[in-house]
Amino acid sequence: MDITIKDTNASRTCIERNKIIWKLFMSDYWKGALVLCIVGALSIILDLRSPPTTSYQSYTNNIATKVVNIDLHLFTSVGIAFILTGALYFIRIRKNKNEFNKKVRVMVTKYLLGSNETIIRINDDGVRYQNDYSEAELKWSAFSTFTITDNTLFLNVASMPGFHSVAIARNLMNPKDFSEVFAFVRNKVPLMKGNELTIIE
Numbered sequence: 001m002d003i004t005i006k007d008t009n010a011s012r013t014c015i016e017r018n019k020i021i022w023k024l025f026m027s028d029y030w031k032g033a034l035v036l037c038i039v040g041a042l043s044i045i046l047d048l049r050s051p052p053t054t055s056y057q058s059y060t061n062n063i064a065t066k067v068v069n070i071d072l073h074l075f076t077s078v079g080i081a082f083i084l085t086g087a088l089y090f091i092r093i094r095k096n097k098n099e100f101n102k103k104v105r106v107m108v109t110k111y112l113l114g115s116n117e118t119i120i121r122i123n124d125d126g127v128r129y130q131n132d133y134s135e136a137e138l139k140w141s142a143f144s145t146f147t148i149t150d151n152t153l154f155l156n157v158a159s160m161p162g163f164h165s166v167a168i169a170r171n172l173m174n175p176k177d178f179s180e181v182f183a184f185v186r187n188k189v190p191l192m193k194g195n196e197l198t199i200i201e
Contacts, residue, residue, distance in 0.1 A: 001184050002123040005172050010118040010131060011111040017167040018104045020150045022097065033089035040082030047075035120168060122181060127155060129166055138166070145192035146185055153182065156192060 007013050111118075114132030121128040126139040138157065145156045151170035170178050 001180070003121070003173075003177060003181060005120040005122070005168060007118040007120075007169070007172055008116065010116050011108045013118070013167075013169055013172075014107050014111060015104065016169070017152065018100070020152055020167075021154075021165075022100060024147075024149055026093065026097075029089065029093050033086045033093065036082050036086030036089065040079040040084075040086060043075040043079030043082065047079065120166065122184070127166055140188045143189045146189045147192040148182070153178075153185065155185065155189065 110133050111131070118129070118131040120130075126137065126142070128137045129135070142157055143155045147154050147156070153168040153170070155166040155168070157164045157166070168178075168181065173181070
């Protein structure tokens with residue numbers, strides 16, 4: 001195989017690509033933070049439904065001398081801790097998203113200041129990626145996994161899938177060529193675990 005894919009609106013593709021990346025690869029972090037908050041809320045509710053105090057009596061010569069009421073809000077304490085941890089996760093994720101979007105804006109600006117084009121060439125040896133400010137030639141052994149979502153094929157280079165990848169949008173070529181590229185990549189790179197594979201007809 002030897003096919004060249006030319007993207008004449010690289011700035012728009014960059015924005016769409018990074019929207020997909022954030023949604024696909026950061027969703028588990030959002031879910032984790034939400035689970036922490038839910039568990040914390042349930043712990044507090046459980047504590048409110050339980051008896052508020054536990055009473056202890058001490059006896060001397062069969063005569064009650066003291067009653068001690070101890071408030072055991074253990075579940076409330078645990079619940080608050082879970083909710084605070086979840087909230088910190090949400091704050092951290094939001095901060096990371098702002099930093100991520102800032103970097104995307106910088107990339108888009110670079111495209112717009114140049115030709116706003118990206119060229120990807122795929123052949124038996126590997127993938128060549130080129131635009132005005134960067135160029136890379138990667139052997140197939142450099143790709144750890146691939147995934148396809150939202151009509152975009154991601155060839156993942158590092159252990160942080162998506163964030164270090166070559167993205168090929170389906171609308172950059174005709175359906176026949178995209179199907180051929182998909183079949184070719186499937187024989188070269190393993191599918192990323194935990195991702196649903198979209199069947200291309």
